[in-house]
Amino acid sequence: MHDLILEVVNRLLLPFIQLFGMYILFHGHLSPGGGFSGGAVIGASLILYSLTFRFAKVKHRMDHDTSVFFEAAGALIYVGIGFVGLFFGYNYLTNRGVFPLGVPGQLWSSGMILVITLALGAKVSGTILSLFQELLEGGSDEHGTP
């Protein structure tokens, strides 16, 4: 299917949706939002993209391996961050004393929180896209090891 209006409007909208998602991610420690909501917005934009354009094309750009990689990488960054605290002689997942906290209220502040927010954003957007892809493909009859 090929719908010109949908495609043009989407081309216009998508950057703004994703920018807004990024904004939510980066301001997670300053305003309502955070990793899950920001990741969900970006994930939704990717779903919109794959609904509008041909699914095969999206799959070519963002296939299953990519989303699996994003999920696993996000989760691994989270787990790995915890070990930094251990390395400095504190307990697992320690923030204060391990990471520079910065000035509260500024963008580059709050140490570990910002890093985890970004990791979660990557993870959640990957998760949402791959759930969508899986459920879409699950209806078809093709089988095989993913």
Add this chain to the structure above:
Amino acid sequence: MKKVLPVLVLAAIGVLLVLTVAEMPTFGDSYAPAHRGVMDKYLQDSAVDTGAINTIAAIILDYRAYDTLGEATVLFVAVLAVTAALHGGGHHA
């Protein structure tokens, strides 16, 4: 019987819940038991403790970061579960 049983169960639960609601601490009360526990520390110290002015972000990603690790894991489980279930059929050992 099949129609009556759900209604009875629901009625029992409903009555219990309504009575409980009537007994609960008043809604919006600033000094309800729920606000007497750990809340003050979070509201007063979170900026200094964590560097985040969004207290909720401070709670989920610093004070209770372990819970959020679990939460991320739940999502991971969901994706794996969906993938494994949808691709599970077809192979028979």
Add this chain to the structure above:
Amino acid sequence: MFSISHAPILMVVTLLMTAFVVPLVRKNMRLAKGLFLGAGLIVVALAVLITLEVLQSGTMIYAVGEWSAPHGIELVVDAFAAYASLVVSVISFIIYWFIVFAPREVNYEAGYYALILLLSAAMHGIVMAGDIFNLFVFVEISSLAAVAIIAVKGTKESIEASFRYLMLSALGSGGLLFSIALLFMITGHLNMGYMRVALATTAGQYPLNLLTALAFMVIGLGVKSALFPLHIWLPDAHANAPTGSSALLSGLVVKVYVIAFMRIAYMLLGMDLFYILPLRQILLVLAALAIIAGSVFAIVQDNIKRLLAFSTVAQVGYIFLGFSLLTARAVEGAIWHILIHAIMKTLLFLAVGVVIQQSGYKKISQVHGLARRMPLTFACITLGALSMVGIPGTAGFISKLYLALGALDAGLVIFAVLILISSLLSAIYYFPLIITAYFGHDASPDVKEPSLAVRLPLVILSLAILFYGLMPSMLLPLVRQTALLITR
């Protein structure tokens, strides 16, 4: 740097990390299998270390993120948690071994391994949680992963069973979350120790709140641990899962929820509650009904795995019975039974899985004379069945003896009689399997024993049954300490 104090969190994190890595390396299954077994082995080592540490210097408390209670999440590793972690890690490692070396039953193997690792991580998280919301989060991980490792089989029946399990499990989770909300409402804390202190002052003011919270918690954890009227999902789910999943679910997962319930009971609610409210009577009656109903339903089953699943319903009844009798020996019996039933049921499910894989026979009426073709496997099944019945000399005898003595201590002779009757009933449902297998006419000659690596876990579990049957003293200090936590 990595002192022993970090061991509790490292157990959970090692499993989580491996689970995140395994799907990434799914193209290289040798590496995935190596990681899978390696993580299991590391966790066993950590569990042993933790157990020794707890025995030596008492309860370990680990404040995640340097935020101690009540503000942060604490892991409270007392004797019960150390015991449960030890049981979970050892038994699940044996099951990992079986899954890696047995013929594959699922399509997406790497995902299956990752799900099992996540399930194990969640079980360790549950038994060590000192914070009720943390416990809830891990309960959710384990519920979801438990359903997933049934659904991976992909047959019609397993999908149907896992959907039913998922819906009931989600209902249970809702109940648990609601009860946490009600408890938070009147305490303002989430750490179980602090909640208990706060409850002491506010429970009198809001008794109905506490009662409703308790009701929802019993229902929520009751669904997940298959307490009698809420067990309806269990037989289908456990019978239609892949072999390793069945063993893991029946042997460990249901019991972890019982452990979670008991930990909430003594850490948050206080055991006095068992005497003030009719909670003890309700649990006793439900446990007795579970024992009877599970045994009676098991008798009429022809499908071997369904028979084992119904037997699990009865055995969970034993554990609840021991805990709610609340005498020292009954509680010790229940704690023993957690380990011993895990060994027995894992052995039986794995051995029966081997029989099904090698011969394709799923029903008792089909296994005529199969014991002659698979002597070792059926020797293991026989030993497991004898232990289930409670023949002296096997491990099953020890826990049943303790439970019966505990019932007599409590002055409730009827429950001692019940345990005796149910032993008879279990003889009735296990012996047809053994008799058919040994004395039926000869089976088809092309059925063979599985490979050595698959037989090894069966032999180890059988030896464990004999070992605990003859020398039950090895874990005794830990069991005693755990019982003291509950009965003091």
Add this chain to the structure above:
Amino acid sequence: MALLERLYTNIYYLVAVVLFVIGFHTMLTHKNLIKKLMALNIMDTAIFLFFVAIGYRQGGQAPILVPGVEKFVNPIPSALILTGIVISVSFTAFALALVVLLYKHYGTLDSDEIIAIRGKKHV
């Protein structure tokens, strides 16, 4: 009367509880699997509403520590419910995948029919 007054002051809790019972009712009485799933989500939402309502304090603002705001609502329930929502999403996603598979295997979404089809084959 006193009961009604209490119920009126706690109307937010009451609505959440009523929503919970509605969800439970749908869960018990409807046969369609998708509807059961929706019922589950209604129940979860009811619990989330209830939990968030616990955190409200008269005149409190969102707990973002900006200058000039003195009184905040309790941040803990909101933080916990974020976790709860993600868990609920995960359950729903997996349940939907199972529903897709069930429809593929049984050709129906009616739970009674599925049990009937399965029962015929088994016994």
